[in-house]
Amino acid sequence: MNPEFSTSTTAQVLRSLPKRYAKERRFRLLGLCAIVLTMLFLMVLLGTIFLKGWTAFQQTHIRLDVYFDPVRLDVKNLANANYGALVRDSMQRMFPDVEGRSNRLQLNRLISSGAAFTLQDMVTSSPEIIGTTRSLWLPADDEVDMLIKGHTPRDVPETIRRLSDQQLVWIDTLVEDGRLEKQFNGAFFRNGDSREPELAGVRGAITGSFYTLMVTLMLSFPIGVAAAVYLEEFAPKNIFTDLIEVNINNLAAIPSIIFGLLGLAVFLNFFGLPRSSSIVGGLVLTLMTLPTIIIASRASLKAVPPSIREAALGIGASKMQMILHHVLPLALPGMLTGTIIGMAQALGETAPLLMIGMVAFIVDVPQSLQDPATVLPVQIYLWADSPERAFIERTSAAIMVLLAALLIMNATAVYLRNRFERRW
Amino acid sequence: MSTLETTASLQKGFAVPRENIGSRVQKKSRKIDRENRETVGLQFVDDPRMTCRAVNVFYGEKHAIKNVSIDIGKNEVLAMIGPSGCGKSTFLRCLNRMNDTIVGCRVTGEIRLDDLDIYEKNIDVVPLRAQVGMVFQKPNPFPKSIYDNVAYGPKIHGLAHSRSELADIVEDSLRRAGLWNEVNDRLDQPGTGLSGGQQQRLCIARAIAVRPEIILMDEPCSALDPIATATVEDLISELRQHYTIVIVTHNMQQAARVSQRTAYFHLGDLVEVGHTSRIFTNPAHQLTEDYITGRFG
Structure with a gap:
């Protein structure tokens, strides 16, 4: 074997080595970049979905002392009874000093319209509760829910707010009384679709x-x-x-x-x-x-x-x-x-x-x-x-x-x- | 001397008893020319199990086997040797119609098993393959237990009428394949977990479990180490008592050790057939001599 040839080959190989290694490094870096980029996008996607969505697994509920009034609940005609009135009566009893039709309407808007269905289901399944008073956690309206979760601001002028000043006062009172809190949103997994967000489920x-x-x-x-x-x-x-x-x-x-x-x-x-x-x-x-x-x-x-x-x-x-x-x-x-x-x-x-x-x-x-x-x-x-x-x-x-x-x-x-x- | 006469005279010559072969070697007889591809030697035997006449195989346009005629005798081991791509495996696969599975493969000529033309239109390949078993180059046990590997053939052919009869067949086959003592305590373990040599013997056991009469072996030892090869070769010699065996091999020593007759293939032609001892000591064809002396292959 010719030693000169051998050394010159080695020299050539050595000369080309840095270039080859640099190429390899560049390629690896490129691959790494691609991975990092995809991971980043994925994180952003999943992160935003999670941050936006996790609050939906909780729902604001209001505790009402519902009196299943025998006057309003005709045992013979339970299907057509006015269950909404039961809810309204309960709200009324909590805030007895609310006067006037529009004020009452505002007060009643704090509770979900679905609360009446919950009561109806209870009465239909066990009619013996008629005449008793039960303390129940019923879903709050979605506007209340959004406010409690901080999704809608409360420190803006009343005109561009969905809830009036009066309603905010009631909500604060309810929170102080421990009658309003966020609970696990079981309805989300129990219900079908609904026009009312607080009742809508998957x-x-x-x-x-x-x-x-x-x-x-x-x-x-x-x-x-x-x-x-x-x-x-x-x-x-x-x-x-x-x-x-x-x-x-x-x-x-x-x-x-x-x-x-x-x-x-x-x-x-x-x-x-x-x-x-x-x-x-x-x-x-x-x-x-x-x-x-x-x-x-x-x-x-x-x-x-x-x-x-x-x-x-x-x-x-x-x-x-x-x-x-x-x-x-x-x-x-x-x-x-x-x-x-x-x-x-x-x-x-x-x-x-x-x-x-x-x-x-x-x-x-x-x-x-x-x-x-x-x-x-x-x-x-x-x-x-x-x-x-x-x-x-x-x-x-x-x-x-x-x-x-x-x-x-x-x-x-x-x-x-x-x-x-x-x-x- | 014309070609025909040469063939005829040589054929007569091969009828000479084996002890006389030695003297012929010393005479240093003139070899048949390389360009002459007419088969020479002992193509036909007295009591053949299989007879092949003018067999041609085509893969699409490629003419893989050219006009091969040969007999396979009862209880003999016929070795097929030749350089890579010479068609010996192709020819072997014709014998149980395994070539049917290859798209574009066409076989002409006549191959008879006893009196049955196996390429006749209404022949069912399933009983044929039960009768003519095959062992492949690479050990290919099913990814199932050792027991199931051997029991599969008898099961599908309904050879056993009871569970115990099946177990007997499995044990008998494994014993004949010389594997019983090594695996009898782990029959429920996967066949793929055995060593290469054991796997190949398992495949042989699987092949003989369906009680074939002829066993085709396509380079059964090429993936095995020398010790495993020796075991399989011993097994082949033993199996010869009951079966007719056709073996394709690249290993000329192996052909010399296990076979009674040897056939030399060259580029699709069957160049020479004869008693193994004679083929390896005094081949009649120049090509055969070139191959066994290692000039190519």
């Missing part, structure tokens, strides 16, 4: 989302897996199957609102399925999720090593046995992951559901697949559109619920993948 949307996703899962998983298995294992390779493959890939890229239009035309107009229902929502989302599941399933079928297939065929397994006994079990974790990712996508989908009427204002929690329903993202959309200040925090709270659901689904996907993944 239960209807969660139930709607659940039904819709169940329909989607029940249809898209078996159909998607069957399609993937057929295309990957049985279908002859010809122009026709190539065409199908291209179209499946294209379907995955079609804007979701177009699936909504298709659902509107086919499921509602042609098949006459009930408008706004979970079943139609599920069908539309199935169309949307299918390509994702098919593509993921095919990829995981392809990833099964050919040696396993050969082993099965080599000892005389039929094609079906090879697939059912060996290929599918190995491909299943990948298929499940793909399915859950598809489901998570479907859970967050809004546009196609607007087209089939799931954007309607629906108060009742859906009881079946045919009932009108809404879903979480659409509920968020509806609330984000509402003018009341209190809906801002509820919008963020609903987003948190949606994100939690997504997080749980993705965690399930990771868990399933690790649980069922087998090594070969």
Whole structure:
């Protein structure tokens, strides 16, 4: 070996080294920047949502001593009794010196109009409380709630304030008496949508989302897996199957609102399925999720090593046995992951559901697949559109619920993948 | 001397008993020219299990196997050797129609198992593959327990009528594969957790559990260390008592150790077949000599 050559090579290598290392450092720095930037955006997003939304999990309540007056409650006609009057009587008793119709009206506005429904439910479920006095925590009106939480300012002129000076005095009195405090907002998880922010909840949307996703899962998983298995294992390779493959890939890229239009035309107009229902929502989302599941399933079928297939065929397994006994079990974790990712996508989908009427204002929690329903993202959309200040925090709270659901689904996907993944 | 005559005379020559081969070696007979790809040697035997006639295999446009005719005798070990890409694995896979799974693969000619043409239209490959088992190059146990690996074949073919009968088949197969003593206390553990040599013997046990008559082995020892290889080779010699074995190997010593007949493939042609001892001491074809003396391969 020529020593001169060797030293000159070394010298050249050494000369080029700083440049190479600098390149590497630059590349690493760039990657780091990208990560930091994404994390920053994510933090800002989640941070603002949390800061705006966490207060919605609390609701200002007012303690009323309600006298279930037998005069106002006719036992024979409980359904039509004036429960609002019970609430007004109680308010009146707390502030006996309030005179005049407009003043009383102002006083009564402090308590939520939903308080009457709470009383009605109590009386209907146990009529024996008629004639007694109960101390009850009833939701305050959303304007009071906003003031207590500090979302609306109190040190501005009365004319641009939602609450009058007189109402502020009453509120302060209530706080001093310990009759007004923030409590856990159970109504947010118990109720459906409402025009009154303090009564509005996500239960209807969660139930709607659940039904819709169940329909989607029940249809898209078996159909998607069957399609993937057929295309990957049985279908002859010809122009026709190539065409199908291209179209499946294209379907995955079609804007979701177009699936909504298709659902509107086919499921509602042609098949006459009930408008706004979970079943139609599920069908539309199935169309949307299918390509994702098919593509993921095919990829995981392809990833099964050919040696396993050969082993099965080599000892005389039929094609079906090879697939059912060996290929599918190995491909299943990948298929499940793909399915859950598809489901998570479907859970967050809004546009196609607007087209089939799931954007309607629906108060009742859906009881079946045919009932009108809404879903979480659409509920968020509806609330984000509402003018009341209190809906801002509820919008963020609903987003948190949606994100939690997504997080749980993705965690399930990771868990399933690790649980069922087998090594070969 | 024309080619045909050469072949014929050489064929006659190979009928000479083995003890005479030594004397022929010393004569330093003239080899057949490299360009001549007509098969020479002992292609046909008296009591064949499988007979292959004018077999051609195409992968799309590629002509992978060219007009190969050979017999596989009863209870013999036939070794197939040749440089990489010469088609020996392809030919092996024709014997139980494993090539069917490869898209664009076309087989012409005739391959008979006893009197059955296995490429006939209405032949079902499932019973064929149960009869002609296969062991692959890389150990490929199912990601299941050792017991399930061996029991799978008998189960799908309904060979066992009871649980205990199945257990007997599993034990018997593992014993024959020389694995029983090593694994009998952990049959419920995954087959993929065994060492490479053990995995390959597990695959052999799995293949013989369906009671095949012929076992095809595609470089069964290429992924194994020398000790595991020796175990598998002993096993092959033992299995020969009951089975007909066709083995593809890159290892010429291995072919010499385990086989009775050896076939040399070169670029899709079956160049030479003959008794193993003769092929390795006095090949008739120049290409064979080039290969076994290490000039290429």
